[in-house]
Amino acid sequence: MMSGTNYHAGQAAEANVAREYERQGMHVVHQRWRGRGGEIDLILRRDDEVIFVEVKKSRSFHRAAQRLQPRQMARLLAAGEEFLGGEPRGLLTEARFDVALVDVTGAVKIIENALMVA
Numbered sequence: 001m002m003s004g005t006n007y008h009a010g011q012a013a014e015a016n017v018a019r020e021y022e023r024q025g026m027h028v029v030h031q032r033w034r035g036r037g038g039e040i041d042l043i044l045r046r047d048d049e050v051i052f053v054e055v056k057k058s059r060s061f062h063r064a065a066q067r068l069q070p071r072q073m074a075r076l077l078a079a080g081e082e083f084l085g086g087e088p089r090g091l092l093t094e095a096r097f098d099v100a101l102v103d104v105t106g107a108v109k110i111i112e113n114a115l116m117v118a
Helices: 005-025 061-066 070-087
Strands: 026-037 038-046 048-056 093-101 109-115
Touching: 005 026, 005 038, 005 048, 005 061, 005 070, 005 093, 005 109, 026 070, 038 070, 048 061, 048 070, 048 109, 070 093
Parallel strands: 048 093
Antiparallel strands: 026 038, 038 048, 093 109
16 A cells, blocks of 8 residues: 555656656646556557556666566556557557656656567
8 A cells, every 4th residue: 555655756756757748749638547457657649649658756767667567567558458449449549658767856767668569
């Protein structure tokens, strides 16, 4: 269970990441979207593309990246597939999974296409 401090730090990290994507011309359409497969921190759109984002915060980018485990990646992919099932083009929708790392200073590092379907 997350402490109140960790919860608010996670929300602040997600807000930082959302602002970074918006500067790049994308629009946040869902925050903490929950499906049967799990939760996706941010879902954004740019034209017809859907961008799923998992936000990881820690003291450093390296430590934040280490927090993403294989079981969580599988849940994220399942949740993304569920979300795309509701799109007009379904699983043919152009989509990608990014991981956004946030360090202790609030700096953001986005790794595009970090999760790929094998």
